Amino acid sequence: MAVNADLAGRTYPPSGPYAVDAPSLAAFAAAVGSQDPVHTDREAAHAAGYRDVIAPPTFAVTIAQQCDRQLLEDPQAGIDYSRVVHGEQRFVHHRPITAGDEVLGTLSVDSIREAGGHAMVTTRTELATTAGEPLCTSTSTIVVRGGE
């Protein structure tokens, strides 16, 4: 089934809040092999000028992907998740995601285009605290493989 190109330009209502806690940041840092103590040691994080332990550079994807579900599960979109491959991912950090943050994510569909029988869907998720402080702009392109 083709992806519904009419969804390009749509912005979904904010999802969350997602609570960021220190154990989640430590587990993520360990899984990607980070040795940087700013993710695990509150004293080290303070010494570096942060309020508490901070997220590794790619942690934002864990929140952005939860926000993306609004599109993937939108019956109007026609996306078969079993055919989805992650094509591209980019983060622009406005300030590090920090333990104790309550994060809201606002998902927009930037573009939907066909290429070689596949649909390329580019989404942008703006992550901010519940107080409105910008945290991260996460841009993702998924490839929805066409039928054989």
Add this chain to the structure above:
Amino acid sequence: MAVRTLAETSVGETLGPVRVPVARETLVAYADASGDQNPIHQDESFARSVGLPDVIAHGMWTLGAAGSVVEEWAGDGGRVVEFGTRFTKPVVVPRSGGQVEVTGTVKALDEQTRRATVELTATSGGDRVLGRCTAVVQLD
């Protein structure tokens, strides 16, 4: 760790190579930490059933591992202010484990903003697994 300064950084400077081992257990830990439990990253028979050669790493694990290399160079993970890639090939993780090799080159320095643009290369089994992978690092 000391934060890298503009004065000690130059265009053309290289990072690595850093060899990052990846075991099946690494992928289970990443699945648990990230919430991405797609069985192609954990279950060999499932991966083969959908036409893959073996279990493959999450693309985002690979990018995360490259991010850890950049953090180490930057001296503070919070200094990696922009980071992104295209996923070009999967990292295959056989039962005996796999490996990703990460290298980087400083492509540009902005003296006004004190930011370095670093281009990264990640290879596994002879394949380039990340494409156009760049990080922007806020220097001191």
